[in-house]
Amino acid sequence: MSTLGDLSGVAVGHWTDAEARTGVTVVVLPEGSTASAEVRGGAPATREFDVLAPSATVTRLDAVVLSGGSAFGLASVDGVMSTLAEAGRGFVTAGGVVPIVAGMSLFDLTVGSSQVRPGAAEGAAAAAAALSAVSSPGAEPQAVPESMANAIEGGKHAVGQPAVGQRGVELVFGAVGAGTGATVSKWRGRDHAAAGGLVTATVVEGGFSVSALVAVNAFGDVVGHGPAGEPWPSLVPPDEVGAFGADAATSSAGTNTTLGVIVTDADLTKTECLLLAQGAHDGYARAITPPHCRVDGDAVVAAATGAVPLADPSDPRRVAEVELLRWMAVRATADALATLAGVAPTGPIPWMTPPAEPGS
Amino acid sequence: MSTLGDLSGVAVGHWTDAEARTGVTVVVLPEGSTASAEVRGGAPATREFDVLAPSATVTRLDAVVLSGGSAFGLASVDGVMSTLAEAGRGFVTAGGVVPIVAGMSLFDLTVGSSQVRPGAAEGAAAAAAALSAVSSPGAEPQAVPESMANAIEGGKHAVGQPAVGQRGVELVFGAVGAGTGATVSKWRGRDHAAAGGLVTATVVEGGFSVSALVAVNAFGDVVGHGPAGEPWPSLVPPDEVGAFGADAATSSAGTNTTLGVIVTDADLTKTECLLLAQGAHDGYARAITPPHCRVDGDAVVAAATGAVPLADPSDPRRVAEVELLRWMAVRATADALATLAGVAPTGPIPWMTPPAEPGS
Numbered sequence: 001m002s003t004l005g006d007l008s009g010v011a012v013g014h015w016t017d018a019e020a021r022t023g024v025t026v027v028v029l030p031e032g033s034t035a036s037a038e039v040r041g042g043a044p045a046t047r048e049f050d051v052l053a054p055s056a057t058v059t060r061l062d063a064v065v066l067s068g069g070s071a072f073g074l075a076s077v078d079g080v081m082s083t084l085a086e087a088g089r090g091f092v093t094a095g096g097v098v099p100i101v102a103g104m105s106l107f108d109l110t111v112g113s114s115q116v117r118p119g120a121a122e123g124a125a126a127a128a129a130a131l132s133a134v135s136s137p138g139a140e141p142q143a144v145p146e147s148m149a150n151a152i153e154g155g156k157h158a159v160g161q162p163a164v165g166q167r168g169v170e171l172v173f174g175a176v177g178a179g180t181g182a183t184v185s186k187w188r189g190r191d192h193a194a195a196g197g198l199v200t201a202t203v204v205e206g207g208f209s210v211s212a213l214v215a216v217n218a219f220g221d222v223v224g225h226g227p228a229g230e231p232w233p234s235l236v237p238p239d240e241v242g243a244f245g246a247d248a249a250t251s252s253a254g255t256n257t258t259l260g261v262i263v264t265d266a267d268l269t270k271t272e273c274l275l276l277a278q279g280a281h282d283g284y285a286r287a288i289t290p291p292h293c294r295v296d297g298d299a300v301v302a303a304a305t306g307a308v309p310l311a312d313p314s315d316p317r318r319v320a321e322v323e324l325l326r327w328m329a330v331r332a333t334a335d336a337l338a339t340l341a342g343v344a345p346t347g348p349i350p351w352m353t354p355p356a357e358p359g360s
Numbered sequence: 361m362s363t364l365g366d367l368s369g370v371a372v373g374h375w376t377d378a379e380a381r382t383g384v385t386v387v388v389l390p391e392g393s394t395a396s397a398e399v400r401g402g403a404p405a406t407r408e409f410d411v412l413a414p415s416a417t418v419t420r421l422d423a424v425v426l427s428g429g430s431a432f433g434l435a436s437v438d439g440v441m442s443t444l445a446e447a448g449r450g451f452v453t454a455g456g457v458v459p460i461v462a463g464m465s466l467f468d469l470t471v472g473s474s475q476v477r478p479g480a481a482e483g484a485a486a487a488a489a490a491l492s493a494v495s496s497p498g499a500e501p502q503a504v505p506e507s508m509a510n511a512i513e514g515g516k517h518a519v520g521q522p523a524v525g526q527r528g529v530e531l532v533f534g535a536v537g538a539g540t541g542a543t544v545s546k547w548r549g550r551d552h553a554a555a556g557g558l559v560t561a562t563v564v565e566g567g568f569s570v571s572a573l574v575a576v577n578a579f580g581d582v583v584g585h586g587p588a589g590e591p592w593p594s595l596v597p598p599d600e601v602g603a604f605g606a607d608a609a610t611s612s613a614g615t616n617t618t619l620g621v622i623v624t625d626a627d628l629t630k631t632e633c634l635l636l637a638q639g640a641h642d643g644y645a646r647a648i649t650p651p652h653c654r655v656d657g658d659a660v661v662a663a664a665t666g667a668v669p670l671a672d673p674s675d676p677r678r679v680a681e682v683e684l685l686r687w688m689a690v691r692a693t694a695d696a697l698a699t700l701a702g703v704a705p706t707g708p709i710p711w712m713t714p715p716a717e718p719g720s
Contacts, residue, residue, distance in 0.1 A: 040638065278400065282642075285642035285690075286645055290683070291690070293687075294683050322654060327650040
């Protein structure tokens with residue numbers, strides 16, 4: 001079962017602002033990685049997802065960025081790109097390298113401060129943290145949140161230091177990087193929400209590793225966490241639809257989103273990576289209630305480092321292997337989500353005061 | 361909670377061959393129904409799914425056909441179309457009506473007889489059974505399998521008589537129409553498979569009804585049924601990949617598929633119907649292990665009769681209503697699948713003798 005080094009070369013770095021409750025997480029992939037992605041929520045914020053389509057020509061992916069800050073947070077990709085370009089990572093052109101970096105963001109503007117959003121500098125800091133981790137694989141990671149424990153165990157992920165941006169508040173497990181301002185169970189109304197966060201799990205089988213890293217900010221409940229065990233509320237209260245946006249100041253509409261990254265050491269095609277992204281969404285369906293809402297922007301990037309070869313495409317064993325890997329993606333994602341209860345911060349959520357009425 | 365008549369005008373008819381273990385199920389929708397669909401398995405057999413895309417011009421759907429017989433079974437749509445055309449149902453053109461009928465098939469050729477497949481005559485018989493049910497809504501359905509009990513209850517579906525095609529073997533609950541030759545748990549190998557079948561469930565909430573009708577022929581386990589509670593097998597046995605098709609005579613590869621129909625009384629657009637189809641697939645993900653395999657052709661059609669109006673698209677209440685309906689589709693589908701254990705036939709599955717080796 002030892003898989004030390006199976007995902008070697010994969011590194012995770014964070015920028016976290018624990019006071020403003022936002023952050024960014026960067027997953028840097030080893031050279032030669034390929035990937036695809038799938039969106040299955042109604043309110044996504046993504047960048048470079050089109051190039052991940054199996055029909056698109058470029059097959060490489062250099063990094064994945066998960067960020068808070070809603071669609072503003074996609075700006076953090078700018079800094080990840082420049083950091084990777086300086087390191088020589090990217091698609092080689094006559095005009096220099098162009099790093100292929102996929103970005104996806106979740107909504108955390110109503111928690112902590114809405115004015116602090118991960119931008120280029122914050123993305124660069126997280127990318128640098130990741131690169132420093134991957135460049136010194138023997139070094140002991142420092143100040144690593146225990147929510148990353150599964151990823152670190154066995155060396156599957158090198159994890160960068162949370163680094164800059166921490167301001168005075170003790171870092172809480174789960175509340176790191178893109179998960180810092182995350183909340184869940186908002187379909188019950190803001191007053192019944194629980195903290196979300198960044199979670200991870202790894203499944204090892206058949207000679208392959210599949211890791212899931214998920215920033216959970218779901219409209220729905222997450223299995224075993226918060227009010228998940230309580231009966232579900234009606235989604236259409238007879239007299240008000242507060243959770244769905246009738247009142248923008250207190251609504252949870254569009255203020256959610258669960259972001260996932262699947263990384264496997266298998267040598268997959270882009271199309272096969274898409275199947276693993278689909279599998280991760282099946283993991284969402286198993287662990288989130290209700291899943292994939294219109295007010296979620298649920299998205300998954302699935303990447304393959306290519307370290308472990310598969311059977312030839314003409315060999316029926318190939319179908320079995322891809323099936324196994326897809327199923328491992330379901331399990332890793334559901335397993336990761338099931339850890340949220342153990343790593344999410346407790347205590348009240350620092351909702352911002354709703355903005356004043358116009359004219360008042 | 362009484363919803364008598366909410367899905368009035370929706371009728372279900374079957375043709376069943378209990379000896380050859382195959383059949384076809386037709387869901388006739390009331391005039392004015394719209395629909396969309398989603399495929400999420402690796403080995404689908406479908407017909408008229410492209411016209412169900414939200415971008416396609418035609419918005420009407422007259423009927424949905426679920427059939428056994430693998431891709432051959434799509435021929436049953438021919439007979440459904442001619443029967444509906446004779447009844448004056450369809451898209452009106454200067455050359456007469458063209459019924460819009462979506463078809464999807466599952467693989468049952470290795471159970472019972474591989475030579476009996478639902479064709480035009482069998483599709484026509486099932487359509488006639490459905491039309492006779494809907495044309496006499498007050499009549500008591502006869503010889504109705506109890507697996508349809510939920511659908512019948514409250515008059516949500518009129519159910520046609522299983523009618524022609526029964527040959528000497530007592531009809532077993534669940535083993536009717538498209539579910540007649542269905543099997544599940546084939547990922548454990550043929551010897552460990554359990555019977556599948558046709559299942560249904562209805563969820564009523566917020567003034568809406570959502571019914572799911574599912575023909576379950578999954579590669580994976582179905583919750584609570586057969587060997588579902590046992591630990592899962594490795595998907596890649598070290599020395600053989602029998603379940604995945606190394607030996608075509610005994611393989612389960614491509615011999616699966618779960619087909620679903622969602623019907624709601626809500627007045628949805630095609631795009632909103634697509635969201636309900638997505639919800640049904642989340643129901644698959646919750647109740648089937650592993651879900652959505654490469655050797656499944658999992659597909660769902662979601663139809664809306666339009667009887668119950670929704671809020672205006674500019675009203676935030678509309679989002680809440682669609683969210684509720686999508687979630688009801690998740691639940692109805694998972695609920696339906698959970699009934700399989702109670703309605704599937706027991707006893708050995710009549711697998712056909714594997715064909716002789718070529719030249720032997």
